[in-house]
Amino acid sequence: MFALLFYRILLLSLLPIVLIALLLRSKNNKQYRQRISERLGFISNSIKPDGIVVHAASVGEVLALKPFINELLTNYPALAITVTTFTPTGSAQVKKLFGNSVQHCYLPLDIFPCTWLFLQRVKPQLVIFMETELWPNLIAQCHHKKIKLLLINGRLSKKSLHSYSKLKALITPCLQRFDTILTQSQQNLAHFIQLGARSEQCLNSGNVKFDISINDELAQKQTELAQYISNHRKTWIVASTHQGDEKLALLAFTKILAHFPQLLLVLVPRHPERFQSVAEQCQKQGFSTIKRSDKKVINDENIWLLDSLGELMATFALGDIITMGGSFSGSIGGHNPLEPALFKKPIIVGNDMSNFAEVMQQMQHENGIVQLKTPATTTSIDEQADELANSVIKLLSAPEQQHILGQHAYNVVLANQGATQTTLQQVQSLLNQ
Template structure:
């Protein structure tokens, strides 16, 4: 009874909130027209043409899409007769899906978790299974799937202590929500424990490992690397510049980085800083910050060859993995604040030494393994901007003077990645257990129907 009431009030609250949510999306669309152009998808109007009766996998944004790549490829091989649909919630995630999978999958935005919108979404696709990832818990949609006997799977489950505390305040809604999943596959034992503490039944929970280890270099990354190298190392007559890449930066990260970089330039004048902001709406802001710091700047969007510029701003999408391959030292953004860091395994795949800030709470288990293998450099604690910059100067300078240490750190990091791969296979096994591979499509919408 408590759950029924909690779900009812949740649905009413979100329904009342709908005009505000749509207004926020419209405001965001001033800088990013993509939010406005596909607004109807947020309301449950999955774009036609589409096929029904398949598997829906939700990947909120870019990081989740990349982490799911190996698993999605296995789904496509094992379920050749079922439509595989990947949903996202951000334009950047959408672009990444198109880039990685093209027309091999169906794609659209997952609608807002509002009763009429989710009803329309499910009516259009009539999926046999919906797969959510990490902490994507949509109580209304999950309840509707349960009602319609749609298989539910939560994969790569992640629940931090902070999220656990927040969700426990809504336990009347969240605990029953969790137990509507047929299985919950967590990325570590610690996360499994947190899901149990939130109220998930132990029989439904399995630690299957972290999908983020199952990354690899594909032909697309190789081709993109060659494309960027033509801009970065165009003049063969000159010695190649050392590249310090600072990836997935958030507000405040660039100030710390640029302060450190200006000091490093006095000792290493040919050092090139490559900055990659996490969110496209901040590209121009970061460019202006570089110019304010009186640093010469080149933009990837201008497609110009790098000559003597001090900063290269990657104001582009889908090129970070290739940029990792061309760098010498990598620092992961989002780790200097409450964001909790971004995936250090991506640069590790390319044997790169990685420096992170004090807060990598989004990757606790991964960080433990990297520490154990001497495969990561961490700033010591939460410090003011100038002290964080000073620590960065010390760590980057030490690596520049110790190429052997650079190589060892990179090799150790790659070993951690390779040693922990295999979560995609375990996840696929759970899908097959719930949804045998010999399944007929119940109904379809003709691909030629664009109405």
């Protein structure tokens, strides 16, 4: 109790600094200074109360939860489904995917007055968090108000377990306030219990990120994007890149062009505020670059920069080889390889995929992915670029191996689907209590 009180006082005292930080971040993305009132808990009166709140922090979480949210809309048509995010890109994705079929607002800052105002307005029956999204103050208030709490797709890596253990006095009571914790794997379940969650409240449900499919909307987007790329060109997609990933990709690309001079590199930065700087970096390196926003057909250009939101998954269908960013620096932990696997694409990732440890184990066991051996912490970027380039060249030279890798990755996706249905059963159970 003392830890929570200290947490509340600390965050309240830091409120001016948090607001200043949001304003500073808005220099690169003006949307961070918009709808500040929502971040303070002042939610629009148009939001209907007494429903279900699902928190999806940003774009990746929104996309991963799409099948689950669609099932909620189908199964609970009389309840208001409110999807909250914390980033503007996540907000844009909610509006794009669901339109007016769900309610949407930012989840407020985890500061007592802000969260109190939020709960007074929304009055949810059930609040659903995802993976490692733990908001101690909001969770404590929900528990006090007897609002049901569900953590889905729970993920707690060894690294996160070590970090959270330092805050055990705050985190353990937070976990114990959940009615149910659903985890991605047995290993994650063990980590949650080690951190203080009760074994009877935890269940290994599997990973909802496996529950993806190619629907009509996705197929239409694929057709739309395909018109921009010449059919005869081999295409290498480097997706969800962070600072430093582009430099590595461009170094590798230079080496690959010596063997495949017509190769098209599709770069997809993770964060919109970096679109322009990445474009300038490509051009500075001497690569002819065309942006998705230009809406022009790609002819002889070297690079297509996907400076758009919500189109990455459909773009995977157009690639010959996919490389997932965020897996090279040792600080990000990688990004979801399951989406390109859905399209039976050969996938190359860096040495650090700690965010997807169980997924990687299964893909490697089935020989469905290529992981580089060179860690950023002990090797130079030139060595990393050499290994990445050699891996791409090897696959481009072996179409049959591309096919085998892609099929094996796809098999892993199919074999692990079903977590969404388990999660829905828990939702029903909690609402009926």
